[in-house]
Amino acid sequence: MKAIGPIPAGYKAIDGELAIGGVTASALARQAGDTPLFVYSTDHLRQRVADLRAAMPQRLAIHYAMKGNPFPPLLTLMNGLVDGFDVASGGELELALAAGVDASRISFAGPGKRDRELERAISLGVTLNCESEGEVERAIAIGVKLGSTPQLAVRVNPSFDLKGSGMKMGGGAKQFGVDAERVPALVKRIVAAGAQWRGFHIYAGSQALCADAIIAMQAQTLALVEQLTSAIGEPPRHVNLGGGFGIPYFPGDEPLDIGAVGAALGEAFDALPAVLTDTHFCIELGRYLVGEAGVYLTRIVDRKISHGEIFLVTDGGLHHQLAASGNFGTVIRRNYPVTIANKFDVAPQEVVSIVGCLCTPLDKLSDQAHLPRADVGDLVAIFCAGAYGASASPANFLGQGPAREMLV
């Protein structure tokens, strides 16, 4: 038997079944017309943003990093909840615009922006988080060509990283941003070229659960902002402090203490020098806002025994849940939180492995989990499926095609 990750707060049973947005899993599968299915909870999303706002200093704006989940109805909802959107490609930019996000509230980061993506962003007045001197020069030239003033922030490659982070985006040689010591010269170049200097984007890592690590990273980020401001001789209008707020996926993971993070950030804001009084600060969060709001439902197609072990074979798999299968940025495979959705209030009875329908041994959704007895037709729920699920998995692998998605 292997442990499973903690089921996120806020999920309850109705008539013995897992319910999302007040609707049972089997009713949701019927409404969708088929499985597999991602279900995202409006209530959960609203609550998460409200809790976060309550914990953070009022001065801090909250941006949605839509790479976490670009499902159009969810984008429309998030547009009403957050202060800005961060996009990572021209494709995401179009999705954000289609969801009604105002271009002035969008920033665009990414180390490989093509000229046509820069042109589109500049013509719309989107803020570009520039990742290199070369990108700044391309943006300036495009601005001249289009007769539009580029809105250019500089993404800084900080010398520190986020301790305990799932993915480090700073500290040493990186493809992201400009090494901190070259930033002042680049800002001066932006200003001299007549572009609008929007400020800094400083992203040191993601998916951390330790409040102290995030507090330390934010303190280092603010110190770096002060230092850059001195070197430039002018304060930034905007500072994107990055993200890093993680969610619990695995056995033993504890939720991040956002109260502690918010209190420390409030004190840090109070201690900022006068020169930064008018600077706007934001954080950009993707996974933290949407990850726990999503559940992946997949139906059991076969129940089989091999060498004494029970396998539940589902109609889903890693083509929708690459990360849950342990094949995306993880070294050791561990179990995401999982349940038998239509037996949510039944006590565990047997140890089973839950696999997908793909013809590859990589396609394992849960390894030797202790669960209620389940048979063909029952529904498996994988939690923490709201971020980096549908869009971050190889949907066409083995001809399976994408899962359905619903916002309820």
Added chain:
Amino acid sequence: MKAIGPIPAGYKAIDGELAIGGVTASALARQAGDTPLFVYSTDHLRQRVADLRAAMPQRLAIHYAMKGNPFPPLLTLMNGLVDGFDVASGGELELALAAGVDASRISFAGPGKRDRELERAISLGVTLNCESEGEVERAIAIGVKLGSTPQLAVRVNPSFDLKGSGMKMGGGAKQFGVDAERVPALVKRIVAAGAQWRGFHIYAGSQALCADAIIAMQAQTLALVEQLTSAIGEPPRHVNLGGGFGIPYFPGDEPLDIGAVGAALGEAFDALPAVLTDTHFCIELGRYLVGEAGVYLTRIVDRKISHGEIFLVTDGGLHHQLAASGNFGTVIRRNYPVTIANKFDVAPQEVVSIVGCLCTPLDKLSDQAHLPRADVGDLVAIFCAGAYGASASPANFLGQGPAREMLV
């Protein structure tokens, strides 16, 4: 500096550029209209099948496991070259039919076949490689309902695996097939129910480069066929010996010695008992047939320095090349074979890391490789991109969308 994998045989320079099918990389990119781009070589595919046929015993049929690459023009080509197709889903089945493959030459494996997939396959006369007793019962019931005789082979979960295999599909508890000791009873059930028993599918692993390991696996497979034949009292009409033939990806990898494999298999066929005289044998290969025939071309968008290291940022990335980025079924990231396509005959001059355009540190295509000097606009080629590239990667991740594909 880190080593890169061996560039597959058969790729030459024309006018100093990597050429595929006699056309230079830059001309291919122009023809395609944009990068990134997968290019598959007809010549390479034909030569690979011809070489394989020359090495294998004449008695052995060669099937294409289309999970390796389902690009429609490539399927049409392969249909003219091989003896049968193996599909892994209803989606792949439709693609094979659309490419002109006759249903009688198709077999369908996969542990999570849905009823509607079984119905379609049975009504067409496709051979089902049944993965469990439960699936056999569903197929029998569907056959009765449709008034069609199901063509049922039994996938056997062998007690052995393929030594040195990249992915083990046998040996111990697995979601694939039926444990060998339960197979005779299941075959008798198929026959008793009036379905057509087609034989066995025995797949012990994939991506092995050691001829001795494959020879040993094939010998074990044939011994298992003999043993099952005795227990059943009737020989199988067809036996699918699985695959397992690997291709070199990484530094130090050597090509599989197919001459040795073919010679040993010929001797093994000669030594089979008389009861198996009329049995047809095939192997199913995906990666081995198509992997080295494909090249991924991506254009450099930025060249940047961070902490003294050079990064070439491209318009491609792990959204098309998940495996090359080291994020699909590998524990330690190693470099695929890579070159600067438009400087294919230039000697290496500098050490660079090649990254994709995605906003994640996972998106690394080549780590500290020794390559000719390259700048914005140059083309990077990643080799061994013919299998598990376009279809096995999260194409929509970060809003990037799929790469183009061409058969030349």
